[in-house]
Amino acid sequence: MGLELWDGQSLYPGPGQPAGSLVVHDARTLRGLVLNPHLQFGETYTAGTLDVRGGLEPVVEAISRLSLLPSRRERITARLTAANDLGRARRNVQHHYDLGNDFYASWLDDQLVYTCAYFERPEMSLEDAQRAKLDLVCRKLRLQPGEVVVEAGCGWGALALHMARAYGVRVKAFNVSREQIAYARARATREGLADHVEFIDDDYRNVRGEYDAFVSVGMLEHVGVRQYESFSGILRRVLRRANGRGLLHFIGRDVPRPLNAWIRRRIFPGGYPPTLAEVATKILAPAQMSIVDVENLRLHYARTLRHWSQRFAEIEQQVRSRYGESFRRAWELYLAGSEAAFATGTLQLFQVVFTPSETAPPYWTRADMYGQARPDQWFAATP
Amino acid sequence: MGLELWDGQSLYPGPGQPAGSLVVHDARTLRGLVLNPHLQFGETYTAGTLDVRGGLEPVVEAISRLSLLPSRRERITARLTAANDLGRARRNVQHHYDLGNDFYASWLDDQLVYTCAYFERPEMSLEDAQRAKLDLVCRKLRLQPGEVVVEAGCGWGALALHMARAYGVRVKAFNVSREQIAYARARATREGLADHVEFIDDDYRNVRGEYDAFVSVGMLEHVGVRQYESFSGILRRVLRRANGRGLLHFIGRDVPRPLNAWIRRRIFPGGYPPTLAEVATKILAPAQMSIVDVENLRLHYARTLRHWSQRFAEIEQQVRSRYGESFRRAWELYLAGSEAAFATGTLQLFQVVFTPSETAPPYWTRADMYGQARPDQWFAATP
Numbered sequence: 001m002g003l004e005l006w007d008g009q010s011l012y013p014g015p016g017q018p019a020g021s022l023v024v025h026d027a028r029t030l031r032g033l034v035l036n037p038h039l040q041f042g043e044t045y046t047a048g049t050l051d052v053r054g055g056l057e058p059v060v061e062a063i064s065r066l067s068l069l070p071s072r073r074e075r076i077t078a079r080l081t082a083a084n085d086l087g088r089a090r091r092n093v094q095h096h097y098d099l100g101n102d103f104y105a106s107w108l109d110d111q112l113v114y115t116c117a118y119f120e121r122p123e124m125s126l127e128d129a130q131r132a133k134l135d136l137v138c139r140k141l142r143l144q145p146g147e148v149v150v151e152a153g154c155g156w157g158a159l160a161l162h163m164a165r166a167y168g169v170r171v172k173a174f175n176v177s178r179e180q181i182a183y184a185r186a187r188a189t190r191e192g193l194a195d196h197v198e199f200i201d202d203d204y205r206n207v208r209g210e211y212d213a214f215v216s217v218g219m220l221e222h223v224g225v226r227q228y229e230s231f232s233g234i235l236r237r238v239l240r241r242a243n244g245r246g247l248l249h250f251i252g253r254d255v256p257r258p259l260n261a262w263i264r265r266r267i268f269p270g271g272y273p274p275t276l277a278e279v280a281t282k283i284l285a286p287a288q289m290s291i292v293d294v295e296n297l298r299l300h301y302a303r304t305l306r307h308w309s310q311r312f313a314e315i316e317q318q319v320r321s322r323y324g325e326s327f328r329r330a331w332e333l334y335l336a337g338s339e340a341a342f343a344t345g346t347l348q349l350f351q352v353v354f355t356p357s358e359t360a361p362p363y364w365t366r367a368d369m370y371g372q373a374r375p376d377q378w379f380a381a382t383p
Numbered sequence: 384m385g386l387e388l389w390d391g392q393s394l395y396p397g398p399g400q401p402a403g404s405l406v407v408h409d410a411r412t413l414r415g416l417v418l419n420p421h422l423q424f425g426e427t428y429t430a431g432t433l434d435v436r437g438g439l440e441p442v443v444e445a446i447s448r449l450s451l452l453p454s455r456r457e458r459i460t461a462r463l464t465a466a467n468d469l470g471r472a473r474r475n476v477q478h479h480y481d482l483g484n485d486f487y488a489s490w491l492d493d494q495l496v497y498t499c500a501y502f503e504r505p506e507m508s509l510e511d512a513q514r515a516k517l518d519l520v521c522r523k524l525r526l527q528p529g530e531v532v533v534e535a536g537c538g539w540g541a542l543a544l545h546m547a548r549a550y551g552v553r554v555k556a557f558n559v560s561r562e563q564i565a566y567a568r569a570r571a572t573r574e575g576l577a578d579h580v581e582f583i584d585d586d587y588r589n590v591r592g593e594y595d596a597f598v599s600v601g602m603l604e605h606v607g608v609r610q611y612e613s614f615s616g617i618l619r620r621v622l623r624r625a626n627g628r629g630l631l632h633f634i635g636r637d638v639p640r641p642l643n644a645w646i647r648r649r650i651f652p653g654g655y656p657p658t659l660a661e662v663a664t665k666i667l668a669p670a671q672m673s674i675v676d677v678e679n680l681r682l683h684y685a686r687t688l689r690h691w692s693q694r695f696a697e698i699e700q701q702v703r704s705r706y707g708e709s710f711r712r713a714w715e716l717y718l719a720g721s722e723a724a725f726a727t728g729t730l731q732l733f734q735v736v737f738t739p740s741e742t743a744p745p746y747w748t749r750a751d752m753y754g755q756a757r758p759d760q761w762f763a764a765t766p
Binding site for chain 2: 065345357359360
């Protein structure tokens with residue numbers, strides 16, 4: 001990796017041109033990069049005083065490989081990550097998700113699924129891969145017609161609607177983003193599923209009742225570690241002990257380490273990707289749950305982010321004129337940086353299936369989860 | 384559950400006959416059961432001063448359900464579990480495994496696989512289920528011809544030989560049980576695999592070299608927690624960072640808790656079934672490994688143990704005349720109690736696949752792991 005400075009100096013690691021370079025436009029930017037790289041890389045790229053030669057994604061990936069291990073500062077931050085009380089949780093979510101449904105609709109898939117997709121075949125489309133993910137989650141949970149499911153953090157409602165349509169379950173789906181809930185409700189009505197899926201504009205911690213299955217896709221990483229005890233208590237309270245099943249799908253880590261400082265400040269305030277051990281000891285064990293199955297889909301998230309980056313690049317002009325250039329650069333970097341983190345293994349994507357400890361795993365082997373037999377309905381029924 | 388005493392008194396939980404009863408033959412036995420049930424149940428059953436009416440397995444299973452949570456004494460013991468230095472490790476293993484190959488051959492499957500089998504279909508034979516397990520492990524590791532594999536704790540060698548025969552890899556397999564090593568070497572020679580599999584009569588901690596894959600099936604539960612640091616260091620040292628893969632197959636727990644006191648004293652000295660979190664934080668994270676896949680096969684172990692119990696019952700007379708009645712009762716109880724523990728969820732069976740954190744998972748999806756395409760060789764080639 002090369003370094004090119006504002007005064008014309010170029011620092012290369014060896015003879016010949018390097019694959020990529022950081023181009024630093026002023027001394028203040030250089031100082032920031034040296035003293036606080038995790039935060040200032042994003043800040044200065046967004047401001048335009050840092051540029052990248054050789055393609056943003058490969059350069060960010062190369063940097064990502066250099067930072068597989070957490071720094072001392074990061075270890076301390078991991079321990080201090082702030083609690084998310086109900087009010088802050090709502091503000092944190094709104095910071096990101098209430099940018100406007102139109103914004104996300106312009107570069108996500110047709111169902112607005114803003115979490116890791118599942119590419120059954122590497123070349124399948126993003127749309128198909130998101131549908132495949134929704135169905136994989138249902139198969140892992142072995143949903144049966146007539147069962148009652150609670151979803152914590154339902155986004156724009158795609159999973160809740162898929163569960164109801166293809167598996168005949170009733171769903172209560174929680175979300176604190178008003179824009180998302182409004183979209184999800186309208187879609188449920190349009191698709192005749194409003195009697196089967198209730199979208200609730202409330203924090204998942206206010207859930208009441210007992211359920212056959214608990215599912216949460218892409219929410220746990222927005223819950224601060226200090227909230228795990230209450231998360232665990234809710235699991236224990238709402239999941240039926242006999243034949244209950246749960247699935248957590250979340251961005252995680254191999255070792256405790258905070259989210260990148262810039263991402264935490266600008267993109268996901270309050271975000272923290274837990275280790276599998278943190279989830280096991282702080283959430284599942286206290287709720288008396290057994291881990292049945294864990295799958296790490298990090299390469300699928302790298303591919304998902306590649307799709308998002310490509311689509312985002314196609315609408316570059318509109319984003320710049322509507323939200324400004326620094327917003328566009330921030331999002332460009334966030335998508336490229338996340339792809340690099342999943343590609344190199346500084347971030348993981350875990351799907352964890354669990355049951356109350358006295359309840360048997362929901363399947364004898366995984367084999368039929370990967371068989372050909374699938375509900376026919378859902379291939380035709382998506383919007 | 385009923386309780387019947389030596390003086391004719393019967394204590395039943397309600398009107399009518401209970402499904403099963405404990406029959407206590409003297410006051411000393413009763414006192415032991417009250418004061419230290421985890422240890423004395425096994426001790427007194429073995430001695431014959433405790434009997435069970437209604438079938439050993441269902442009664443033990445009912446007791447197992449009452450003890451899903453660890454007692455305070457067990458929590459403390461879990462923390463104090465003794466270290467297994469090299470000498471003690473060898474003695475602990477010999478205590479159990481050097482009972483004689485003949486003994487195990489009389490009730491295990493035809494390849495002497497003394498770990499949880501994998502029943503692709505619930506009704507398949509124990510022989511087929513053990514072969515299916517060996518192959519499942521190989522598929523999870525994505526073994527390629529010419530690769531070099533190290534196995535820590537190889538038993539009678541069935542997995543090492545299967546890997547070499549069906550996947551074309553070279554194997555170094557470690558074991559501190561001399562009887563097992565002698566058997567495995569003889570089998571390798573007989574099957575023409577002696578050039579591909581080296582059986583080494585040594586502690587796995589003395590392994591040298593670099594390997595494409597690390598595998599350990601049914602050994603980790605014999606390694607004390609205090610040895611995890613050295614286990615982790617060995618993993619880090621011997622597994623190639625680029626494209627290395629590992630698999631740990633072990634008896635585990637949902638929460639830290641020692642093995643049943645009687646089992647620890649009489650059957651597996653030094654044994655400790657770790658939680659997934661303990662393995663993640665004490666072994667895999669310090670070795671800079673990422674968890675790729677976890678499967679909980681506890682119901683398969685319950686079924687395996689059912690097969691073993693049935694076969695053990697068929698040779699009851701021989702065992703009694705050769706080893707004595709209290710030995711026979713101890714083993715009868717150990718098999719039934721273990722089945723109950725896996726059936727009720729007080730014990731888990733985890734298969735964990737991992738890679739060095741900078742190495743991609745060995746597969747894109749799990750689907751082809753469960754497809755029809757299998758090496759043809761191994762169906763024909765078993766002894």
